[in-house]
Amino acid sequence: MSPQLRGYPDGTDRPATLADVAAASGVATSTASRALSNPGRVNAITRERIEQAARELNYIPNSQARALTSGRTRCIAVLVSDVTNPFYFGIIRGTQQQLKAAGYTQLLVDTEESDELEDGMLHKLRPSFDGAILAASRLTDRRLTALAADVPIVAINRQTRGVANVFIDTPNGVEQAVGHLASLGHRSIVYASGPETSWSNERRWRALVRAAERYEVETLRVGPFAPRQYAGAAAADAVLHAGATACIAFNDLLAIGMLARFRERGVSVPDDVSLVGCDDIFGADFCNPPLTTLTAPIEQAGRTAVAMLLARLDESAAPVSRQAATLPTHLTVRASTGPAPATPTPHISTKGRA
Missing domain, CATH: 1.10.260.40 (lambda repressor-like DNA-binding domains)
Structure with a gap:
Protein backbone atom coordinates (compact mmCIF):
# COMPACT_ATOMS: atom_id res chain seq x y z
CA MET A 1 0.00 0.00 0.00
CA THR A 69 12.19 8.61 -1.46
CA SER A 70 15.21 6.35 -0.94
CA GLY A 71 13.09 3.23 -0.67
CA ARG A 72 14.84 2.28 2.58
CA THR A 73 13.39 2.52 6.08
CA ARG A 74 16.04 0.57 8.04
CA CYS A 75 13.15 -1.27 9.60
CA ILE A 76 12.57 -5.03 9.46
CA ALA A 77 9.17 -6.62 10.07
CA VAL A 78 9.15 -9.75 12.23
CA LEU A 79 5.90 -11.69 11.99
CA VAL A 80 5.00 -14.35 14.57
CA SER A 81 1.82 -16.42 14.68
CA ASP A 82 1.19 -15.91 18.42
CA VAL A 83 3.16 -13.36 20.39
CA THR A 84 2.01 -14.91 23.69
CA ASN A 85 3.63 -18.26 22.85
CA PRO A 86 6.96 -18.47 24.74
CA PHE A 87 8.49 -20.24 21.73
CA TYR A 88 8.63 -16.89 19.94
CA PHE A 89 10.31 -15.08 22.84
CA GLY A 90 13.70 -16.48 21.84
CA ILE A 91 13.19 -15.64 18.17
CA ILE A 92 12.11 -12.09 18.99
CA ARG A 93 15.09 -11.63 21.32
CA GLY A 94 17.49 -12.97 18.70
CA THR A 95 16.14 -10.79 15.88
CA GLN A 96 16.01 -7.71 18.11
CA GLN A 97 19.62 -8.03 19.22
CA GLN A 98 20.93 -8.66 15.72
CA LEU A 99 18.92 -5.83 14.17
CA LYS A 100 19.92 -3.36 16.87
CA ALA A 101 23.58 -4.15 16.33
CA ALA A 102 23.13 -3.47 12.61
CA GLY A 103 21.30 -0.16 13.18
CA TYR A 104 17.87 -1.44 12.21
CA THR A 105 14.51 -1.16 13.98
CA GLN A 106 12.28 -4.18 14.55
CA LEU A 107 8.59 -4.01 13.67
CA LEU A 108 6.85 -6.85 15.52
CA VAL A 109 3.55 -8.18 14.14
CA ASP A 110 1.30 -10.82 15.73
CA THR A 111 -0.65 -12.64 13.00
CA GLU A 112 -2.84 -14.55 15.48
CA GLU A 113 -2.43 -17.92 13.69
CA SER A 114 -4.26 -16.43 10.68
CA ASP A 115 -2.94 -16.70 7.12
CA GLU A 116 -5.35 -13.96 6.03
CA LEU A 117 -4.13 -11.57 8.73
CA GLU A 118 -0.51 -12.39 7.92
CA ASP A 119 -1.04 -11.63 4.23
CA GLY A 120 -3.03 -8.49 4.99
CA MET A 121 -0.47 -7.06 7.39
CA LEU A 122 2.37 -7.64 4.95
CA HIS A 123 0.49 -5.60 2.35
CA LYS A 124 -0.65 -2.89 4.73
CA LEU A 125 2.74 -2.32 6.32
CA ARG A 126 4.86 -2.77 3.18
CA PRO A 127 5.94 0.92 2.97
CA SER A 128 7.20 0.68 6.56
CA PHE A 129 9.87 -2.03 6.22
CA ASP A 130 12.76 -3.07 3.98
CA GLY A 131 12.32 -6.79 4.47
CA ALA A 132 10.50 -9.30 6.62
CA ILE A 133 11.21 -12.35 8.75
CA LEU A 134 8.30 -14.77 8.91
CA ALA A 135 8.42 -17.07 11.92
CA ALA A 136 6.28 -20.17 11.31
CA SER A 137 4.36 -18.59 8.42
CA ARG A 138 0.82 -19.83 7.86
CA LEU A 139 0.83 -18.82 4.18
CA THR A 140 0.61 -21.44 1.44
CA ASP A 141 3.75 -22.36 -0.50
CA ARG A 142 2.35 -20.62 -3.57
CA ARG A 143 1.65 -17.39 -1.73
CA LEU A 144 5.00 -17.47 0.05
CA THR A 145 6.86 -17.95 -3.24
CA ALA A 146 5.00 -15.03 -4.82
CA LEU A 147 5.74 -12.88 -1.80
CA ALA A 148 9.47 -13.70 -1.94
CA ALA A 149 9.56 -12.49 -5.54
CA ASP A 150 8.26 -9.10 -4.45
CA VAL A 151 9.63 -8.59 -0.92
CA PRO A 152 12.98 -9.60 0.62
CA ILE A 153 11.98 -12.24 3.19
CA VAL A 154 13.47 -15.02 5.27
CA ALA A 155 11.22 -17.74 6.67
CA ILE A 156 11.88 -19.49 9.98
CA ASN A 157 10.63 -23.06 10.38
CA ARG A 158 9.49 -23.25 6.80
CA GLN A 159 11.13 -24.70 3.69
CA THR A 160 9.65 -23.46 0.42
CA ARG A 161 11.39 -23.48 -2.95
CA GLY A 162 12.77 -20.05 -3.83
CA VAL A 163 12.40 -18.68 -0.29
CA ALA A 164 15.42 -18.09 1.96
CA ASN A 165 14.88 -19.94 5.21
CA VAL A 166 16.19 -20.99 8.59
CA PHE A 167 14.89 -24.46 9.41
CA ILE A 168 14.75 -25.74 12.98
CA ASP A 169 15.02 -29.49 12.49
CA THR A 170 12.24 -30.68 14.80
CA PRO A 171 11.39 -33.64 12.54
CA ASN A 172 14.75 -35.16 13.43
CA GLY A 173 13.97 -34.47 17.09
CA VAL A 174 10.66 -36.30 16.71
CA GLU A 175 12.53 -39.32 15.40
CA GLN A 176 14.75 -39.15 18.49
CA ALA A 177 11.64 -39.03 20.66
CA VAL A 178 10.18 -42.12 18.99
CA GLY A 179 13.43 -43.99 19.56
CA HIS A 180 13.43 -42.90 23.20
CA LEU A 181 9.85 -44.07 23.76
CA ALA A 182 10.45 -47.35 21.93
CA SER A 183 13.45 -48.03 24.15
CA LEU A 184 11.13 -47.67 27.15
CA GLY A 185 8.87 -50.39 25.80
CA HIS A 186 6.10 -48.25 24.28
CA ARG A 187 4.46 -49.96 21.29
CA SER A 188 1.76 -47.36 20.57
CA ILE A 189 2.34 -43.62 20.23
CA VAL A 190 -0.24 -40.89 19.60
CA TYR A 191 0.63 -37.62 17.89
CA ALA A 192 -1.40 -34.67 19.24
CA SER A 193 -1.50 -32.57 16.09
CA GLY A 194 -1.18 -28.80 15.87
CA PRO A 195 -2.90 -26.41 13.41
CA GLU A 196 -3.61 -27.67 9.90
CA THR A 197 -2.03 -24.51 8.49
CA SER A 198 1.27 -25.24 10.24
CA TRP A 199 3.94 -26.46 7.82
CA SER A 200 6.08 -27.90 10.61
CA ASN A 201 3.12 -29.83 12.02
CA GLU A 202 2.87 -32.02 8.93
CA ARG A 203 6.64 -32.60 8.82
CA ARG A 204 6.68 -33.75 12.43
CA TRP A 205 3.88 -36.22 11.78
CA ARG A 206 5.68 -37.64 8.75
CA ALA A 207 8.87 -38.00 10.80
CA LEU A 208 6.94 -39.84 13.50
CA VAL A 209 5.50 -42.26 10.93
CA ARG A 210 8.95 -42.95 9.45
CA ALA A 211 10.48 -43.61 12.85
CA ALA A 212 7.52 -45.71 13.99
CA GLU A 213 8.00 -48.02 11.01
CA ARG A 214 11.67 -48.39 11.87
CA TYR A 215 10.96 -49.19 15.52
CA GLU A 216 7.80 -51.23 14.74
CA VAL A 217 5.57 -48.95 16.78
CA GLU A 218 1.87 -48.28 16.16
CA THR A 219 0.92 -44.66 15.54
CA LEU A 220 -2.26 -42.60 15.62
CA ARG A 221 -2.88 -38.94 14.92
CA VAL A 222 -5.47 -36.95 16.88
CA GLY A 223 -6.50 -33.34 16.43
CA PRO A 224 -5.88 -30.80 15.07
CA PHE A 225 -5.60 -28.74 18.24
CA ALA A 226 -4.78 -25.09 18.81
CA PRO A 227 -1.13 -24.80 19.88
CA ARG A 228 -2.16 -23.33 23.23
CA GLN A 229 -2.49 -24.60 26.76
CA TYR A 230 -6.28 -24.50 26.88
CA ALA A 231 -6.46 -27.07 24.05
CA GLY A 232 -4.58 -29.59 26.18
CA ALA A 233 -7.74 -30.90 27.86
CA ALA A 234 -9.29 -32.05 24.58
CA ALA A 235 -5.96 -33.45 23.42
CA ALA A 236 -5.49 -35.45 26.64
CA ASP A 237 -8.99 -36.90 26.39
CA ALA A 238 -8.34 -37.94 22.79
CA VAL A 239 -5.08 -39.65 23.78
CA LEU A 240 -6.79 -41.58 26.58
CA HIS A 241 -9.58 -42.65 24.25
CA ALA A 242 -6.98 -43.94 21.77
CA GLY A 243 -5.53 -46.26 24.40
CA ALA A 244 -1.90 -45.48 23.58
CA THR A 245 0.78 -45.51 26.29
CA ALA A 246 2.74 -42.53 24.93
CA CYS A 247 2.09 -39.22 23.20
CA ILE A 248 4.17 -36.66 21.31
CA ALA A 249 2.50 -33.25 21.36
CA PHE A 250 2.84 -30.57 18.67
CA ASN A 251 4.33 -28.10 21.15
CA ASP A 252 5.02 -27.58 24.84
CA LEU A 253 1.98 -25.38 25.49
CA LEU A 254 -0.32 -28.15 24.31
CA ALA A 255 1.63 -30.72 26.34
CA ILE A 256 1.47 -28.60 29.50
CA GLY A 257 -2.31 -28.35 29.13
CA MET A 258 -2.43 -32.12 28.71
CA LEU A 259 -0.52 -32.65 31.95
CA ALA A 260 -3.15 -30.67 33.82
CA ARG A 261 -5.98 -32.68 32.29
CA PHE A 262 -4.28 -35.99 33.07
CA ARG A 263 -4.06 -34.94 36.73
CA GLU A 264 -7.77 -34.06 36.74
CA ARG A 265 -8.61 -37.54 35.46
CA GLY A 266 -6.31 -39.34 37.86
CA VAL A 267 -3.89 -40.44 35.16
CA SER A 268 -0.28 -40.67 36.29
CA VAL A 269 2.48 -39.30 34.05
CA PRO A 270 4.64 -41.20 33.27
CA ASP A 271 3.34 -44.33 35.05
CA ASP A 272 0.20 -44.55 32.91
CA VAL A 273 1.09 -42.34 29.94
CA SER A 274 4.40 -40.87 28.79
CA LEU A 275 4.34 -37.41 27.25
CA VAL A 276 6.82 -35.54 25.01
CA GLY A 277 6.56 -31.86 24.06
CA CYS A 278 8.34 -29.72 21.50
CA ASP A 279 10.33 -26.45 21.77
CA ASP A 280 11.59 -26.58 25.39
CA ILE A 281 9.96 -23.27 26.21
CA PHE A 282 10.51 -21.40 29.47
CA GLY A 283 8.60 -23.34 32.11
CA ALA A 284 8.82 -26.77 30.47
CA ASP A 285 11.19 -27.88 33.24
CA PHE A 286 8.90 -26.39 35.94
CA CYS A 287 5.95 -28.66 35.11
CA ASN A 288 4.76 -31.47 37.33
CA PRO A 289 6.34 -33.67 36.19
CA PRO A 290 9.05 -31.75 34.28
CA LEU A 291 8.44 -32.17 30.56
CA THR A 292 10.54 -34.30 28.22
CA THR A 293 10.76 -32.18 25.08
CA LEU A 294 12.70 -31.25 21.95
CA THR A 295 15.25 -28.52 22.60
CA ALA A 296 16.07 -26.14 19.77
CA PRO A 297 18.44 -23.16 19.33
CA ILE A 298 15.51 -20.76 19.01
CA GLU A 299 17.37 -17.51 19.67
CA GLN A 300 20.06 -18.53 17.20
CA ALA A 301 17.35 -19.02 14.58
CA GLY A 302 16.35 -15.37 14.97
CA ARG A 303 19.92 -14.12 14.69
CA THR A 304 20.64 -16.30 11.67
CA ALA A 305 17.50 -15.11 9.88
CA VAL A 306 18.47 -11.46 10.39
CA ALA A 307 22.02 -12.03 9.14
CA MET A 308 20.66 -13.76 6.04
CA LEU A 309 18.13 -11.01 5.34
CA LEU A 310 20.53 -8.11 5.86
CA ALA A 311 23.02 -9.75 3.51
CA ARG A 312 20.29 -9.76 0.87
CA LEU A 313 19.51 -6.09 1.48
CA ASP A 314 23.14 -4.91 1.33
CA GLU A 315 23.66 -3.96 -2.32
CA SER A 316 27.40 -3.54 -1.81
CA ALA A 317 27.79 -7.05 -0.47
CA ALA A 318 28.60 -10.07 -2.57
CA PRO A 319 25.58 -12.09 -3.75
CA VAL A 320 24.15 -14.25 -1.01
CA SER A 321 25.36 -17.79 -1.48
CA ARG A 322 23.42 -19.32 1.37
CA GLN A 323 19.67 -19.40 0.92
CA ALA A 324 19.00 -21.91 3.67
CA ALA A 325 20.30 -22.90 7.09
CA THR A 326 19.36 -25.92 9.19
CA LEU A 327 19.67 -25.83 12.97
CA PRO A 328 19.69 -29.16 14.84
CA THR A 329 17.45 -30.12 17.74
CA HIS A 330 17.91 -32.70 20.47
CA LEU A 331 15.69 -34.55 22.89
CA THR A 332 15.89 -33.38 26.51
CA VAL A 333 14.69 -36.22 28.72
CA ARG A 334 12.89 -35.30 31.92
CA ALA A 335 10.36 -36.98 34.19
CA SER A 336 7.30 -37.00 31.89
CA THR A 337 8.51 -40.13 30.08
CA GLY A 338 9.08 -43.55 31.60
CA PRO A 339 8.69 -47.28 30.98
CA ALA A 340 5.48 -48.43 29.32
CA PRO A 341 2.96 -49.84 31.82
CA ALA A 342 2.96 -53.63 31.97
CA THR A 343 -0.84 -53.76 31.84
CA PRO A 344 -3.48 -51.26 30.70
CA THR A 345 -4.61 -48.89 33.44
CA PRO A 346 -8.31 -48.39 34.26
CA HIS A 347 -7.96 -44.76 33.19
CA ILE A 348 -7.19 -45.60 29.59
CA SER A 349 -9.83 -46.87 27.19
CA THR A 350 -8.68 -49.39 24.60
CA LYS A 351 -11.61 -48.51 22.33
CA GLY A 352 -11.03 -46.62 19.13
CA ARG A 353 -7.42 -47.58 18.66
CA ALA A 354 -6.28 -47.19 15.04
Whole structure:
Protein backbone atom coordinates (compact mmCIF):
# COMPACT_ATOMS: atom_id res chain seq x y z
CA MET A 1 0.00 0.00 0.00
CA SER A 2 1.59 3.27 -1.05
CA PRO A 3 0.92 6.63 0.64
CA GLN A 4 -1.64 8.87 -0.97
CA LEU A 5 -0.15 11.80 -2.90
CA ARG A 6 -1.75 15.15 -3.69
CA GLY A 7 -1.74 16.55 -7.22
CA TYR A 8 -0.25 20.01 -7.76
CA PRO A 9 -0.74 22.66 -10.48
CA ASP A 10 2.73 22.01 -11.90
CA GLY A 11 1.45 18.65 -13.11
CA THR A 12 3.42 16.54 -10.65
CA ASP A 13 2.28 14.27 -7.88
CA ARG A 14 4.49 14.69 -4.86
CA PRO A 15 4.17 14.35 -1.09
CA ALA A 16 3.10 17.52 0.68
CA THR A 17 5.92 19.49 2.32
CA LEU A 18 5.95 21.35 5.61
CA ALA A 19 5.72 24.60 3.63
CA ASP A 20 2.53 23.33 1.99
CA VAL A 21 1.02 22.62 5.40
CA ALA A 22 2.01 26.07 6.63
CA ALA A 23 0.49 27.79 3.57
CA ALA A 24 -2.75 25.81 3.87
CA SER A 25 -3.15 26.71 7.54
CA GLY A 26 -2.07 30.37 7.17
CA VAL A 27 0.98 30.25 9.44
CA ALA A 28 4.73 30.49 9.10
CA THR A 29 6.65 27.33 8.30
CA SER A 30 8.41 27.54 11.66
CA THR A 31 5.04 27.61 13.43
CA ALA A 32 3.85 24.59 11.51
CA SER A 33 7.04 22.77 12.42
CA ARG A 34 6.59 23.53 16.14
CA ALA A 35 2.95 22.45 16.07
CA LEU A 36 3.80 19.06 14.58
CA SER A 37 7.02 18.35 16.46
CA ASN A 38 6.40 20.10 19.81
CA PRO A 39 2.64 20.68 20.14
CA GLY A 40 2.88 22.23 23.60
CA ARG A 41 4.60 25.33 22.17
CA VAL A 42 1.63 26.33 19.96
CA ASN A 43 -1.83 27.38 21.16
CA ALA A 44 -4.55 24.75 20.79
CA ILE A 45 -6.63 26.51 18.11
CA THR A 46 -3.63 27.11 15.83
CA ARG A 47 -2.30 23.61 16.45
CA GLU A 48 -5.63 22.00 15.53
CA ARG A 49 -5.75 24.05 12.30
CA ILE A 50 -2.24 22.95 11.36
CA GLU A 51 -2.89 19.31 12.21
CA GLN A 52 -6.09 19.37 10.13
CA ALA A 53 -4.17 20.79 7.15
CA ALA A 54 -1.51 18.10 7.54
CA ARG A 55 -4.15 15.38 7.50
CA GLU A 56 -5.89 16.79 4.45
CA LEU A 57 -2.60 17.05 2.57
CA ASN A 58 -1.46 13.59 3.72
CA TYR A 59 1.70 15.23 5.01
CA ILE A 60 4.58 12.86 5.76
CA PRO A 61 7.29 14.04 8.21
CA ASN A 62 10.76 14.49 6.73
CA SER A 63 12.22 11.32 8.22
CA GLN A 64 9.46 9.20 6.70
CA ALA A 65 9.56 11.10 3.42
CA ARG A 66 13.31 10.46 3.08
CA ALA A 67 12.70 6.78 3.67
CA LEU A 68 10.02 6.69 1.00
CA THR A 69 12.19 8.61 -1.46
CA SER A 70 15.21 6.35 -0.94
CA GLY A 71 13.09 3.23 -0.67
CA ARG A 72 14.84 2.28 2.58
CA THR A 73 13.39 2.52 6.08
CA ARG A 74 16.04 0.57 8.04
CA CYS A 75 13.15 -1.27 9.60
CA ILE A 76 12.57 -5.03 9.46
CA ALA A 77 9.17 -6.62 10.07
CA VAL A 78 9.15 -9.75 12.23
CA LEU A 79 5.90 -11.69 11.99
CA VAL A 80 5.00 -14.35 14.57
CA SER A 81 1.82 -16.42 14.68
CA ASP A 82 1.19 -15.91 18.42
CA VAL A 83 3.16 -13.36 20.39
CA THR A 84 2.01 -14.91 23.69
CA ASN A 85 3.63 -18.26 22.85
CA PRO A 86 6.96 -18.47 24.74
CA PHE A 87 8.49 -20.24 21.73
CA TYR A 88 8.63 -16.89 19.94
CA PHE A 89 10.31 -15.08 22.84
CA GLY A 90 13.70 -16.48 21.84
CA ILE A 91 13.19 -15.64 18.17
CA ILE A 92 12.11 -12.09 18.99
CA ARG A 93 15.09 -11.63 21.32
CA GLY A 94 17.49 -12.97 18.70
CA THR A 95 16.14 -10.79 15.88
CA GLN A 96 16.01 -7.71 18.11
CA GLN A 97 19.62 -8.03 19.22
CA GLN A 98 20.93 -8.66 15.72
CA LEU A 99 18.92 -5.83 14.17
CA LYS A 100 19.92 -3.36 16.87
CA ALA A 101 23.58 -4.15 16.33
CA ALA A 102 23.13 -3.47 12.61
CA GLY A 103 21.30 -0.16 13.18
CA TYR A 104 17.87 -1.44 12.21
CA THR A 105 14.51 -1.16 13.98
CA GLN A 106 12.28 -4.18 14.55
CA LEU A 107 8.59 -4.01 13.67
CA LEU A 108 6.85 -6.85 15.52
CA VAL A 109 3.55 -8.18 14.14
CA ASP A 110 1.30 -10.82 15.73
CA THR A 111 -0.65 -12.64 13.00
CA GLU A 112 -2.84 -14.55 15.48
CA GLU A 113 -2.43 -17.92 13.69
CA SER A 114 -4.26 -16.43 10.68
CA ASP A 115 -2.94 -16.70 7.12
CA GLU A 116 -5.35 -13.96 6.03
CA LEU A 117 -4.13 -11.57 8.73
CA GLU A 118 -0.51 -12.39 7.92
CA ASP A 119 -1.04 -11.63 4.23
CA GLY A 120 -3.03 -8.49 4.99
CA MET A 121 -0.47 -7.06 7.39
CA LEU A 122 2.37 -7.64 4.95
CA HIS A 123 0.49 -5.60 2.35
CA LYS A 124 -0.65 -2.89 4.73
CA LEU A 125 2.74 -2.32 6.32
CA ARG A 126 4.86 -2.77 3.18
CA PRO A 127 5.94 0.92 2.97
CA SER A 128 7.20 0.68 6.56
CA PHE A 129 9.87 -2.03 6.22
CA ASP A 130 12.76 -3.07 3.98
CA GLY A 131 12.32 -6.79 4.47
CA ALA A 132 10.50 -9.30 6.62
CA ILE A 133 11.21 -12.35 8.75
CA LEU A 134 8.30 -14.77 8.91
CA ALA A 135 8.42 -17.07 11.92
CA ALA A 136 6.28 -20.17 11.31
CA SER A 137 4.36 -18.59 8.42
CA ARG A 138 0.82 -19.83 7.86
CA LEU A 139 0.83 -18.82 4.18
CA THR A 140 0.61 -21.44 1.44
CA ASP A 141 3.75 -22.36 -0.50
CA ARG A 142 2.35 -20.62 -3.57
CA ARG A 143 1.65 -17.39 -1.73
CA LEU A 144 5.00 -17.47 0.05
CA THR A 145 6.86 -17.95 -3.24
CA ALA A 146 5.00 -15.03 -4.82
CA LEU A 147 5.74 -12.88 -1.80
CA ALA A 148 9.47 -13.70 -1.94
CA ALA A 149 9.56 -12.49 -5.54
CA ASP A 150 8.26 -9.10 -4.45
CA VAL A 151 9.63 -8.59 -0.92
CA PRO A 152 12.98 -9.60 0.62
CA ILE A 153 11.98 -12.24 3.19
CA VAL A 154 13.47 -15.02 5.27
CA ALA A 155 11.22 -17.74 6.67
CA ILE A 156 11.88 -19.49 9.98
CA ASN A 157 10.63 -23.06 10.38
CA ARG A 158 9.49 -23.25 6.80
CA GLN A 159 11.13 -24.70 3.69
CA THR A 160 9.65 -23.46 0.42
CA ARG A 161 11.39 -23.48 -2.95
CA GLY A 162 12.77 -20.05 -3.83
CA VAL A 163 12.40 -18.68 -0.29
CA ALA A 164 15.42 -18.09 1.96
CA ASN A 165 14.88 -19.94 5.21
CA VAL A 166 16.19 -20.99 8.59
CA PHE A 167 14.89 -24.46 9.41
CA ILE A 168 14.75 -25.74 12.98
CA ASP A 169 15.02 -29.49 12.49
CA THR A 170 12.24 -30.68 14.80
CA PRO A 171 11.39 -33.64 12.54
CA ASN A 172 14.75 -35.16 13.43
CA GLY A 173 13.97 -34.47 17.09
CA VAL A 174 10.66 -36.30 16.71
CA GLU A 175 12.53 -39.32 15.40
CA GLN A 176 14.75 -39.15 18.49
CA ALA A 177 11.64 -39.03 20.66
CA VAL A 178 10.18 -42.12 18.99
CA GLY A 179 13.43 -43.99 19.56
CA HIS A 180 13.43 -42.90 23.20
CA LEU A 181 9.85 -44.07 23.76
CA ALA A 182 10.45 -47.35 21.93
CA SER A 183 13.45 -48.03 24.15
CA LEU A 184 11.13 -47.67 27.15
CA GLY A 185 8.87 -50.39 25.80
CA HIS A 186 6.10 -48.25 24.28
CA ARG A 187 4.46 -49.96 21.29
CA SER A 188 1.76 -47.36 20.57
CA ILE A 189 2.34 -43.62 20.23
CA VAL A 190 -0.24 -40.89 19.60
CA TYR A 191 0.63 -37.62 17.89
CA ALA A 192 -1.40 -34.67 19.24
CA SER A 193 -1.50 -32.57 16.09
CA GLY A 194 -1.18 -28.80 15.87
CA PRO A 195 -2.90 -26.41 13.41
CA GLU A 196 -3.61 -27.67 9.90
CA THR A 197 -2.03 -24.51 8.49
CA SER A 198 1.27 -25.24 10.24
CA TRP A 199 3.94 -26.46 7.82
CA SER A 200 6.08 -27.90 10.61
CA ASN A 201 3.12 -29.83 12.02
CA GLU A 202 2.87 -32.02 8.93
CA ARG A 203 6.64 -32.60 8.82
CA ARG A 204 6.68 -33.75 12.43
CA TRP A 205 3.88 -36.22 11.78
CA ARG A 206 5.68 -37.64 8.75
CA ALA A 207 8.87 -38.00 10.80
CA LEU A 208 6.94 -39.84 13.50
CA VAL A 209 5.50 -42.26 10.93
CA ARG A 210 8.95 -42.95 9.45
CA ALA A 211 10.48 -43.61 12.85
CA ALA A 212 7.52 -45.71 13.99
CA GLU A 213 8.00 -48.02 11.01
CA ARG A 214 11.67 -48.39 11.87
CA TYR A 215 10.96 -49.19 15.52
CA GLU A 216 7.80 -51.23 14.74
CA VAL A 217 5.57 -48.95 16.78
CA GLU A 218 1.87 -48.28 16.16
CA THR A 219 0.92 -44.66 15.54
CA LEU A 220 -2.26 -42.60 15.62
CA ARG A 221 -2.88 -38.94 14.92
CA VAL A 222 -5.47 -36.95 16.88
CA GLY A 223 -6.50 -33.34 16.43
CA PRO A 224 -5.88 -30.80 15.07
CA PHE A 225 -5.60 -28.74 18.24
CA ALA A 226 -4.78 -25.09 18.81
CA PRO A 227 -1.13 -24.80 19.88
CA ARG A 228 -2.16 -23.33 23.23
CA GLN A 229 -2.49 -24.60 26.76
CA TYR A 230 -6.28 -24.50 26.88
CA ALA A 231 -6.46 -27.07 24.05
CA GLY A 232 -4.58 -29.59 26.18
CA ALA A 233 -7.74 -30.90 27.86
CA ALA A 234 -9.29 -32.05 24.58
CA ALA A 235 -5.96 -33.45 23.42
CA ALA A 236 -5.49 -35.45 26.64
CA ASP A 237 -8.99 -36.90 26.39
CA ALA A 238 -8.34 -37.94 22.79
CA VAL A 239 -5.08 -39.65 23.78
CA LEU A 240 -6.79 -41.58 26.58
CA HIS A 241 -9.58 -42.65 24.25
CA ALA A 242 -6.98 -43.94 21.77
CA GLY A 243 -5.53 -46.26 24.40
CA ALA A 244 -1.90 -45.48 23.58
CA THR A 245 0.78 -45.51 26.29
CA ALA A 246 2.74 -42.53 24.93
CA CYS A 247 2.09 -39.22 23.20
CA ILE A 248 4.17 -36.66 21.31
CA ALA A 249 2.50 -33.25 21.36
CA PHE A 250 2.84 -30.57 18.67
CA ASN A 251 4.33 -28.10 21.15
CA ASP A 252 5.02 -27.58 24.84
CA LEU A 253 1.98 -25.38 25.49
CA LEU A 254 -0.32 -28.15 24.31
CA ALA A 255 1.63 -30.72 26.34
CA ILE A 256 1.47 -28.60 29.50
CA GLY A 257 -2.31 -28.35 29.13
CA MET A 258 -2.43 -32.12 28.71
CA LEU A 259 -0.52 -32.65 31.95
CA ALA A 260 -3.15 -30.67 33.82
CA ARG A 261 -5.98 -32.68 32.29
CA PHE A 262 -4.28 -35.99 33.07
CA ARG A 263 -4.06 -34.94 36.73
CA GLU A 264 -7.77 -34.06 36.74
CA ARG A 265 -8.61 -37.54 35.46
CA GLY A 266 -6.31 -39.34 37.86
CA VAL A 267 -3.89 -40.44 35.16
CA SER A 268 -0.28 -40.67 36.29
CA VAL A 269 2.48 -39.30 34.05
CA PRO A 270 4.64 -41.20 33.27
CA ASP A 271 3.34 -44.33 35.05
CA ASP A 272 0.20 -44.55 32.91
CA VAL A 273 1.09 -42.34 29.94
CA SER A 274 4.40 -40.87 28.79
CA LEU A 275 4.34 -37.41 27.25
CA VAL A 276 6.82 -35.54 25.01
CA GLY A 277 6.56 -31.86 24.06
CA CYS A 278 8.34 -29.72 21.50
CA ASP A 279 10.33 -26.45 21.77
CA ASP A 280 11.59 -26.58 25.39
CA ILE A 281 9.96 -23.27 26.21
CA PHE A 282 10.51 -21.40 29.47
CA GLY A 283 8.60 -23.34 32.11
CA ALA A 284 8.82 -26.77 30.47
CA ASP A 285 11.19 -27.88 33.24
CA PHE A 286 8.90 -26.39 35.94
CA CYS A 287 5.95 -28.66 35.11
CA ASN A 288 4.76 -31.47 37.33
CA PRO A 289 6.34 -33.67 36.19
CA PRO A 290 9.05 -31.75 34.28
CA LEU A 291 8.44 -32.17 30.56
CA THR A 292 10.54 -34.30 28.22
CA THR A 293 10.76 -32.18 25.08
CA LEU A 294 12.70 -31.25 21.95
CA THR A 295 15.25 -28.52 22.60
CA ALA A 296 16.07 -26.14 19.77
CA PRO A 297 18.44 -23.16 19.33
CA ILE A 298 15.51 -20.76 19.01
CA GLU A 299 17.37 -17.51 19.67
CA GLN A 300 20.06 -18.53 17.20
CA ALA A 301 17.35 -19.02 14.58
CA GLY A 302 16.35 -15.37 14.97
CA ARG A 303 19.92 -14.12 14.69
CA THR A 304 20.64 -16.30 11.67
CA ALA A 305 17.50 -15.11 9.88
CA VAL A 306 18.47 -11.46 10.39
CA ALA A 307 22.02 -12.03 9.14
CA MET A 308 20.66 -13.76 6.04
CA LEU A 309 18.13 -11.01 5.34
CA LEU A 310 20.53 -8.11 5.86
CA ALA A 311 23.02 -9.75 3.51
CA ARG A 312 20.29 -9.76 0.87
CA LEU A 313 19.51 -6.09 1.48
CA ASP A 314 23.14 -4.91 1.33
CA GLU A 315 23.66 -3.96 -2.32
CA SER A 316 27.40 -3.54 -1.81
CA ALA A 317 27.79 -7.05 -0.47
CA ALA A 318 28.60 -10.07 -2.57
CA PRO A 319 25.58 -12.09 -3.75
CA VAL A 320 24.15 -14.25 -1.01
CA SER A 321 25.36 -17.79 -1.48
CA ARG A 322 23.42 -19.32 1.37
CA GLN A 323 19.67 -19.40 0.92
CA ALA A 324 19.00 -21.91 3.67
CA ALA A 325 20.30 -22.90 7.09
CA THR A 326 19.36 -25.92 9.19
CA LEU A 327 19.67 -25.83 12.97
CA PRO A 328 19.69 -29.16 14.84
CA THR A 329 17.45 -30.12 17.74
CA HIS A 330 17.91 -32.70 20.47
CA LEU A 331 15.69 -34.55 22.89
CA THR A 332 15.89 -33.38 26.51
CA VAL A 333 14.69 -36.22 28.72
CA ARG A 334 12.89 -35.30 31.92
CA ALA A 335 10.36 -36.98 34.19
CA SER A 336 7.30 -37.00 31.89
CA THR A 337 8.51 -40.13 30.08
CA GLY A 338 9.08 -43.55 31.60
CA PRO A 339 8.69 -47.28 30.98
CA ALA A 340 5.48 -48.43 29.32
CA PRO A 341 2.96 -49.84 31.82
CA ALA A 342 2.96 -53.63 31.97
CA THR A 343 -0.84 -53.76 31.84
CA PRO A 344 -3.48 -51.26 30.70
CA THR A 345 -4.61 -48.89 33.44
CA PRO A 346 -8.31 -48.39 34.26
CA HIS A 347 -7.96 -44.76 33.19
CA ILE A 348 -7.19 -45.60 29.59
CA SER A 349 -9.83 -46.87 27.19
CA THR A 350 -8.68 -49.39 24.60
CA LYS A 351 -11.61 -48.51 22.33
CA GLY A 352 -11.03 -46.62 19.13
CA ARG A 353 -7.42 -47.58 18.66
CA ALA A 354 -6.28 -47.19 15.04
